Structure formats: C-alpha cells, structure tokens
Amino acid sequence: MVLGVRSRLFLLSFVLVAIASLSSSVYLERKLRPMLERTVEVELLRHARMVRETLIARTGDHTVEELNRLADRLGNAVASRVTLIRNDGTVLGDSNLSEAEVRAAENHASRPEVIAALASGAGSARRYSATLRTEMLYVAVRYELRSGAGVARVALPLIEVEALVRRLRLFVAVAGLIGLVVATFVSVMAANLFARPFRSLVDKARALARGERTRIEVAPAGEIGHLAGSINRISEDLEQAVRALADERDRFHTVLEAMADAVITLDSANRVTLANPMAMEFLGLRVPPVERPLKEIIRSSELERLLDGDEPVGPISLEFDLPVARRVLTRITPMRATGGHIIVMHDVSEMRRLETIRRDFVANVSHELRTPISVILANSETLADGGVPDTDQAARFLASIHSNAERLSRLIADLLDLSKIEAGRYPLALRPTEIEPELRKAIEAMLGPARMKRQTIESSGGESRTVVADPTALEQVLLNLLDNAVKYTPEGGRIEVRLGTLDDAVRVEVVDDGPGIEPRHCSRLFERFYRVDPGRSRELGGTGLGLAIVKHLVESMGGHVGVEAASPHGSRFWFTLQSAIRSDSE
Ligand SMILES: Nc1ncnc2c1ncn2[C@@H]1O[C@H](COP(=O)(O)OP(=O)(O)O)[C@@H](O)[C@H]1O
C-alpha cells in the first residue's frame, strides 16, 4: 500500500510524539519511585527523632507497660508503627503490639537498622516484616537516657509508598495520553497544512504530465515555492521544446512533401518506415508503403544485394529503372542511430533522354556533314591532279563541288538557326503582325519551284488576320512548310494554305495532295534530322532540320504545331499563333 504525503506526515509526527511522551513517562516513573521513597524515608526519620525527643522529655517510669502505651500514642500521632528497643535488643514498646506481645517479642539486636542506629546514630532498612506480614520501611535513631540507651524506630508499610507510586504513575499515564491526543490532533492539522501545497503540486504535476497546459500557483516562499517555480520552469521549457520539435517536424514534413526527389527510410530489417509523396508517385503506389519490406516495392537485384548484408552500406549511388518507365539515380545512406537506411531517388529519365538526343544529334550532324565534304574533297582532288582533261567534265565536277558546298552552307545555316532558337538567342520581336503580307511573300518565293513542277499554290480563309508574331520568323515558318509541300508533292499537285480562327488564336494550315505521311512517323517528324526517306530528302536538297526549326519558332512565339493526314490523300501541316485582336471586352 502506498501512503499519501499527508498520511506519511501524520504517521511520522504521531510516532515522534508517541515516542517522546512514552520515553518521558518511563523517565518520570524511574525517577519518581526512588524520590518518593527518599521523601518517605526523610519523613520517617523526622518522626523517629520526634519519638526520641518525646521519650527523652518524658519523666515517668520506663517500664514496659509505660513505654508500650507511649509507643501506642506516638504511633497514632504519626500514623506509623513506632517501636522502642533497648540497646541489648529487647523490645520495650510497640504501637502495633499489646503489652503481652511486647514481652514475648523476639530480640531486635540483629535488625540492620538497629545495628546501624546504635553504631552511627541513625539507620534505615527495608524488609519483610514477619510480625506484620508485609514489606516495611524502617528508620531508627539512637537515644540516651539515664536509665540506659536504646533505639526509637518508626516503620511504614511499603504498600503505602507503592500506592503513592501507582497513583503518580496513573497521573503520568493520563498526562501522556492527553499529550498523545493533543499531538494526534496537532499532527493531523500539521499534516493537512503541509500536505495541501504538496497535494496541489502533485495534482498540477500530474496534469502537466498528461500534457495539459497549467501553471502552479503556490506561495512563492519556501522550498515548495521553489519546487513549484522549478516545475513551472520545466513545464515552460518542455512546452517550448515540444513546440520547437513540432515546428521542426512540420518543416521536415513540408520539405519532404515538396521534394522532387523520392525519399524512403528503412529500419534495420529493410522495412519502410517513411515514404514521401514523390516516392509513392515514383513507385506507382496509392497508399504509403509503411511497414512493407523494401524488396516488395522496389525490385532491383542490385539494391537488394547491397542491403541484404548485415553491415550498413553506403553512402553509395546506383542507377536503375523503375517499372513506371523511370530511370532513377539512387543514393543510399546509412542511418547510424537506427541501423536503417535512407534511400533518395532522383529521376534522371529526362536527363538520360536528352543525353541520348544529343549523342544522336552529334552522330547525325557528323553523318550529314561527311557526305558533302567527301564529295567536295574527291572532286577537288581529281581536278587538282589534272585528271580531268575535258572542260565539260571539269565543269560538272565544279558544279558538284558548288552544290555540295551549298548544301553544307544550308546545313550550317539551319544548324546555327536551330541552336540560336534553342539557346533563346534568336532575336524574336513579337508584335501584332498581319499574316497576309508574310504569306504572300512566302508564296511568291515558292512560285518558281512550284511552277517547275506544275503545282498550284492557293490561299483561302478570306479576311486578314493579325497574330502576335515576329514577321521574319512567321515568314520562315511558312516558307519551310511550303518548301516541304512543293518538294514532297508530285508534279501537278495542289497546295493550299488555309487560315482559320480559333477562340483566341489563328490556325494556319498548309495542305497538299501528295503521298502523305504514315501515322507512325507523325509524332517524330518535328525532331531534328528525322526524315521519312533520308535519301530522297537529301536528293531534294533537304537538311532534315526544316520542321525542327518550324516547331521551335512557333513554340517560341507561343503557338503549337502538328501534322495530320489530309483527305483523300496528302498531308496537312498546321500551326497556331496567338490572335492579336482581342475580344471587345478587353
Ligand atoms: N508535305 C510533306 N509531304 C510528305 N512528307 C513530308 C512533307 N513535309 C515533310 N515531310 C517529311 O518530313 C521530313 C522532314 O522534313 P524537314 O524537317 O523539312 O526536312 P527536309 O525537308 O529537309 O527533309 C521530310 O524528309 C519528309 O520525309
């Protein structure tokens, strides 16, 4: 059983008071008895002296009859037994005996008090009296008379002393009891008084432990006041620490939520303890994979092999593919405190894709450059060697050199344009631009080649439209599309440019009735160097960059491009541009 503060305080003070009163009672009792006996002895001595003086003052005969009567009277007067004994031990009178009994009384010479009184004048003894059958206290004094010396003895039964002691003992006991009752009462009061602040302290501390916000109001002085102050301070510190922790946790949470990288933490058994939203997206999970083994959610033999050992691994990086078409660069860092790991996955799919594109581009560029350069080299070497005596033939060689040089120059011009547009260094001056004049210029430029192939170029769509565009860029876009249409549409074909209005944009279409483009090529047609038939494109002087330039220019001007099949055959290249004429409300 656990006692409360109050009960303990009460018990303690009660025991203290009980011990104090008990020990003082014992002490008193111990001292009282001898003191009392001593007082009685002194009293008896006085009586004995008085008996002696009375005897000396007496003038009558000293017969047994006379002395016994005197002893009776004196015994009555002092309420004690009075005995008169001659120095030879013969009893001369006794207040408790009749004359006959006195005469028959045994000799008292051997009694210690008598011996002591005869020797030194006074003596006392305590002894069982055979005559009276009780414990007695004897005090004797010597007397000298003309008729002879003797001893006057006074005795008191010890029973009387005993009764006195008992009565005193009762007083002491009653006093102790009263003290105890008072002490109990005071103890209860004191315990209550002391326990109250403690109790309130305990209650408040309990409330604090439960997490309630509370302050302890206790008188500021004394140890309890200090204690309350300390507890208040501790609770404030605790609250601050909890708040700081919560802030920290929120920050941590926000960072994790906002991260573009996937973060997964593992315990020492490679079980997931935390996964941020990006991790769930990376792994195609809808519920947090907490508590699940890592190998269930990421199937990478390399990762598994690394983590399967007993020792913590890392920091180490590795790259692998996730099922949801993602290539991730993964960093594994051990957490020394828990024996687990942190796995951070960074999506490198786009980076890897761009790397591939760049590699392909470099390969493509080299490939495109190699042919014209080798033609130029071979032809010029032949000419230089003087291996061509015929001037006609020489002219053909020179024409070949020229056309390949032109092709190189076109290629380099296109590449430069493209890289400038991509780098954002192509000077685009976006402003409201009327489409018609640019379209007319582009058509006029293409009329020559079209006429050679007996093709017609028409434009339809009626009224003029103004778009947000750079006029030169717009003309180049139109030129490229018309050039393709003329190039890839057979003789006698029909090319049409249509203008249409969308909500707040203008759609421009270049439609031809040529062979069209198989759907499988459509999505890649706007990539650099992508051609349906590379041989034919080269033959026609194409660089394979025209549509890439178109796409980049249009997108830089805020538009979109696309291609679809025209009916019944042919292709329809389209692009949109922001309309410059705003609706009336604006
Ligand atoms: N109007 C069209 N009809 C058929 N095929 C086309 C048309 N326009 C473009 N193409 C195809 O798209 C490819 C890429 O065009 P482009 O980027 O302009 O390069 P180039 O014209 O230099 O070959 C062409 O090689 C051709 O195969």
Ligand SMILES: [Mg+2]
């Ligand atoms: Mg082209």
